[in-house]
Amino acid sequence: MTAERKRWLVVAVAIGGIVLIPAWLPEFYVTLFGYVGLATLVALGLVLLTGVSGQTSFGQASFVGLAAYATTLLTKLAHSPPIVGLAVGLAVTGTTAWLLGLVTARLSGHFLALVSVAWGISFYALFGTLPLLHGFNGIGDIPPLRIGPLFAESRRVNLGVIWGAVAIVMAMSASLLDSRMGRAIRTLNGARLIADSVGIDTARLSRAVFVIAALYAGIAGFLFAHFQRFISPTPFSLGASIDYLFMVIIGGVGSLWGAPVGAALVVVLRDQFNDWIPRITGRAGDFEALVFSVVVILLLQRAPEGLLPLLARLPRRHSPQGELTPDVVDAAPPLAEPANATAPGVELLALESISRNFGGLAANRDVSFAVHANEIVALIGPNGAGKTTLFNIVSGVLSPSAGHIRLFGAPADHLPSRRVAALGIARTFQHVKLLPDRSVLENIALGTHLSGRAGLLRAMLRLDRAEEAGLLAEARAQAVRVGFGETLDVPAGDLPLGQQRVVEVARALCLRPRLLLLDEPAAGLRLAEKQRLAALLRQLRAEGMGVLLVEHDMDFVMQLADRVVVMDFGQKIAEGPPERVQSDPAVQEAYLGGVA
Amino acid sequence: MDLFVFLALLQDGITTGAIYLLLAIGLLIVFSVTRVIFVPQGDLLAFGTLTAGALQSGQLPGTLWLLDAVSAMALVASLSGGRRVALRGVLIWGVYPLAVTAAALILAPRQMPAVSILLALAIVTPMGPLIWRFAFRPVADASVLALLIVAMALHFVLIGLGLVFFGPEEATAPALTDGSFDLGVVNVSGQSLAVLLCCATLVLGLRWFFGATIHGKVLRAAASDRLGARLVGIDAAASGALAFGLASFIAALAGVLIGAVTPLSYDAGFDIGLKGFVAAIMGGLISYPMAAGGALLVGVLESLGSFWASAYREVIVFTLLIPILVWLSLRSGSPEDRA
Numbered sequence: 001m002t003a004e005r006k007r008w009l010v011v012a013v014a015i016g017g018i019v020l021i022p023a024w025l026p027e028f029y030v031t032l033f034g035y036v037g038l039a040t041l042v043a044l045g046l047v048l049l050t051g052v053s054g055q056t057s058f059g060q061a062s063f064v065g066l067a068a069y070a071t072t073l074l075t076k077l078a079h080s081p082p083i084v085g086l087a088v089g090l091a092v093t094g095t096t097a098w099l100l101g102l103v104t105a106r107l108s109g110h111f112l113a114l115v116s117v118a119w120g121i122s123f124y125a126l127f128g129t130l131p132l133l134h135g136f137n138g139i140g141d142i143p144p145l146r147i148g149p150l151f152a153e154s155r156r157v158n159l160g161v162i163w164g165a166v167a168i169v170m171a172m173s174a175s176l177l178d179s180r181m182g183r184a185i186r187t188l189n190g191a192r193l194i195a196d197s198v199g200i201d202t203a204r205l206s207r208a209v210f211v212i213a214a215l216y217a218g219i220a221g222f223l224f225a226h227f228q229r230f231i232s233p234t235p236f237s238l239g240a241s242i243d244y245l246f247m248v249i250i251g252g253v254g255s256l257w258g259a260p261v262g263a264a265l266v267v268v269l270r271d272q273f274n275d276w277i278p279r280i281t282g283r284a285g286d287f288e289a290l291v292f293s294v295v296v297i298l299l300l301q302r303a304p305e306g307l308l309p310l311l312a313r314l315p316r317r318h319s320p321q322g323e324l325t326p327d328v329v330d331a332a333p334p335l336a337e338p339a340n341a342t343a344p345g346v347e348l349l350a351l352e353s354i355s356r357n358f359g360g361l362a363a364n365r366d367v368s369f370a371v372h373a374n375e376i377v378a379l380i381g382p383n384g385a386g387k388t389t390l391f392n393i394v395s396g397v398l399s400p401s402a403g404h405i406r407l408f409g410a411p412a413d414h415l416p417s418r419r420v421a422a423l424g425i426a427r428t429f430q431h432v433k434l435l436p437d438r439s440v441l442e443n444i445a446l447g448t449h450l451s452g453r454a455g456l457l458r459a460m461l462r463l464d465r466a467e468e469a470g471l472l473a474e475a476r477a478q479a480v481r482v483g484f485g486e487t488l489d490v491p492a493g494d495l496p497l498g499q500q501r502v503v504e505v506a507r508a509l510c511l512r513p514r515l516l517l518l519d520e521p522a523a524g525l526r527l528a529e530k531q532r533l534a535a536l537l538r539q540l541r542a543e544g545m546g547v548l549l550v551e552h553d554m555d556f557v558m559q560l561a562d563r564v565v566v567m568d569f570g571q572k573i574a575e576g577p578p579e580r581v582q583s584d585p586a587v588q589e590a591y592l593g594g595v596a
Numbered sequence: 597m598d599l600f601v602f603l604a605l606l607q608d609g610i611t612t613g614a615i616y617l618l619l620a621i622g623l624l625i626v627f628s629v630t631r632v633i634f635v636p637q638g639d640l641l642a643f644g645t646l647t648a649g650a651l652q653s654g655q656l657p658g659t660l661w662l663l664d665a666v667s668a669m670a671l672v673a674s675l676s677g678g679r680r681v682a683l684r685g686v687l688i689w690g691v692y693p694l695a696v697t698a699a700a701l702i703l704a705p706r707q708m709p710a711v712s713i714l715l716a717l718a719i720v721t722p723m724g725p726l727i728w729r730f731a732f733r734p735v736a737d738a739s740v741l742a743l744l745i746v747a748m749a750l751h752f753v754l755i756g757l758g759l760v761f762f763g764p765e766e767a768t769a770p771a772l773t774d775g776s777f778d779l780g781v782v783n784v785s786g787q788s789l790a791v792l793l794c795c796a797t798l799v800l801g802l803r804w805f806f807g808a809t810i811h812g813k814v815l816r817a818a819a820s821d822r823l824g825a826r827l828v829g830i831d832a833a834a835s836g837a838l839a840f841g842l843a844s845f846i847a848a849l850a851g852v853l854i855g856a857v858t859p860l861s862y863d864a865g866f867d868i869g870l871k872g873f874v875a876a877i878m879g880g881l882i883s884y885p886m887a888a889g890g891a892l893l894v895g896v897l898e899s900l901g902s903f904w905a906s907a908y909r910e911v912i913v914f915t916l917l918i919p920i921l922v923w924l925s926l927r928s929g930s931p932e933d934r935a
Binding site: 054111242 | 918
């Protein structure tokens with residue numbers, strides 16, 4: 001069966017299930033599974049937010065509430081059609097999330113989480129006190145949804161609509177994760193240096209994921225209002241928000257399927273607890289919250305991946321390809337060459353009197369040199385000479401305390417890494433930085449981020465397939481170019497260190513750089529691998545690329561570099577062709593501690 | 597609003613502000629040493645009030661049995677360690693809870709305010725280290741977010757237990773003093789003054805502790821560089837326990853102080869703790885003096901807010917966070933890594 005037919009089969013089964021199951025289910029379960037579906041919508045947003053992008057919100061229930069109250073006011077008081085309620089509800093939740101994200105954007109991740117607690121309480125208090133919303137008396141008789149001539153007044157129809165929405169949102173989320181933007185979102189979780197080095201705008205993207213999670217909650221709020229047909233502040237409390245988070249942790253934050261599993265477990269178990277605990281203990285109370293909390297603590301200690309991996313023993317999929325099989329990818333047209341090809345020998349990078357201080361420590365003092373097209377420049381020096389600091393200044397990770405940087409002839413002081421990457425400067429890291437759980441191909445394809453244009457929405461609607469095939473073709477081509485022999489489907493973290501370095505180089509080449517910055521690329525490579533890397537760098541030089549490398553392996557440096565810059569104690573002590581530098585007394589003193 | 601009302605509200609605001617300050621200090625100590633955002637600190641505060649209240653009415657509080665039960669778990673766990681660990685475990689988790697239980701059994705029926713307060717402190721303070729031992733130490737190296745989720749879950753565990761132990765009714769802690777005196781046009785209550793005095797003593801005491809004692813210096817080292825502290829032989833587990841112990845002592849003290857002014861129920865601690873947070877966030881979770889200013893500001897704003905728009909009191913306090921965060925954002929140079 002082809003992938004295409006398989007997909008249609010899945011869709012057909014899903015539609016059949018959504019239509020038929022509500023018709024057969026006993027009345028009691030209809031209500032219960034409705035709640036499971038609504039909770040799944042919110043939890044899906046939290047999987048993207050917490051599991052994939054590494055942020056957390058304790059305020060999702062207030063987004064549910066915002067959308068629910070918005071549609072209630074519009075349809076009940078202003079008699080608008082529900083579609084207007086949906087649109088306005090989503091606009092309100094989306095804008096609120098965007099603003100809250102803006103406020104915390106530049107602070108570390110736990111600030112968003114803390115602020116979410118505060119707004120969770122604030123919104124709940126507002127829902128309870130604003131006279132327009134009738135406080136805790138709530139608002140009843142909200143008009144039901146109408147689909148064509150059909151009034152969705154029966155709970156069975158509602159259940160179908162809810163799970164239809166769940167299926168669509170889930171498919172859209174899966175498409176998103178399997179795309180250029182999906183790859184970028186994964187770097188938000190503790191891999192910001194990678195993101196910056198390939199030109200991903202992390203601040204904007206984290207905010208976008210946060211908005212998406214809020215919109216999912218908004219959809220749930222809209223459906224909740226029209227199906228429950230009565231709303232009050234209670235289901236939008238901080239406690240409800242934390243419930244959603246618990247669902248995701250219990251189900252598993254690592255996978256979209258964790259959302260329905262967690263939602264079902266929490267909603268059904270809570271229902272059972274409400275039945276049984278008062279019978280056992282003889283008193284009512286928040287005992288189920290106590291039990292769930294203990295379960296969550298134990299899970300975070302023993303199984304941070306949640307129950308889903310334990311329940312299902314899912315084989316983890318590392319390939320991002322979906323239906324993009326290798327032959328489809330190979331048939332894709334290669335990416336267009338960048339227009340800004342460089343003239344031979346032109347200046348790419350110039351440092352003028354760069355200094356950098358860390359408190360009282362001068363890591364770089366008054367360093368100047370340049371790198372040109374068709375040139376390999378090596379930066380060497382003893383440990384602590386300031387090479388890595390200088391490297392980070394060039395790549396925009398640090399900004400200089402004094403002095404100027406010129407890139408491609410234009411002043412480029414204080415440019416952030418992301419902009420440096422966009423100018424055509426790619427880098428590797430001294431300590432290899434890859435997403436260890438993702439496939440080699442996916443890691444390399446991160447480098448193509450700036451070549452693609454499809455955004456979040458196009459990815460969700462799967463309108464990005466042609467472009468995505470082109471990006472993956474590019475990643476494969478660069479993998480071949482660096483001589484990567486192994487299969488590209490294994491998790492990058494499983495490779496030996498030398499191979500991981502090669503993957504980093506391939507990722508950097510995907511940026512189609514004019515200047516390549518390599519931080520100790522030969523460390524951990526075997527002799528044959530070093531020779532292959534040297535040959536590749538020579539070939540890149542011949543093609544017009546400039547290369548700046550920091551390296552300790554002197555044989556590697558001396559056979560390869562056109563020019564060597566030697567640093568000691570933060571200062572440049574020598575510069576010139578390898579032979580001349582090797583015989584320089586100052587250099588010999590720095591390395592050997594004085595010549596007899 | 598006339599001057600008289602304003603001054604009365606101001607006095608009220610400063611008193612609660614002092615309580616928020618205590619909580620902010622506890623949060624900052626725990627966060628800087630262990631990266632845990634100690635949400636359940638507010639619940640320990642409620643435990644402090646309710647434990648003192650129960651003792652004062654001649655009852656043995658459920659928290660006493662909780663202390664005994666969890667201490668027994670810690671005792672069993674420490675017995676499997678080396679001889680020194682086991683010996684210390686027996687002293688701290690065996691002898692200490694027995695002594696406290698015995699004292700409570702003998703002294704609770706006498707219903708003496710000072711004794712009730714001291715016993716409440718003795719019962720609630722060890723809960724910090726126990727929480728560290730069983731909830732956080734097993735995941736000490738997890739991300740700040742994972743630790744925050746554990747802290748949230750613990751909050752629910754503690755209010756669940758609080759409901760079991762104390763029921764839904766509010767209770768008050770015994771007052772240190774019920775006197776009052778006139779200062780110009782305002783009547784200053786003795787308890788308000790006692791709160792401020794306790795707060796000032798504690799702040800000075802902590803200053804001395806961090807500046808002059810070896811344990812204080814160890815904590816500062818652990819806070820400024822966790823890895824470095826570990827490399828010079830500082831026991832991360834022990835410094836975590838110490839930080840949590842300080843925080844729970846502070847919470848218990850705040851509980852018996854505020855509990856004499858405002859009756860609290862089992863679930864009232866969370867809101868109070870959150871306002872301590874707002875103060876701590878004003879300090880960017882780093883700076884003690886800024887947190888102090890923030891705490892007083894929150895207390896006074898809340899007090900004035902409850903006069904003008906009491907329904908929106910919470911909204912006002914938490915919305916205050918937004919401009920502060922904007923300011924913090926603008927001040928910080930570059931986005932931090934979320935690793």
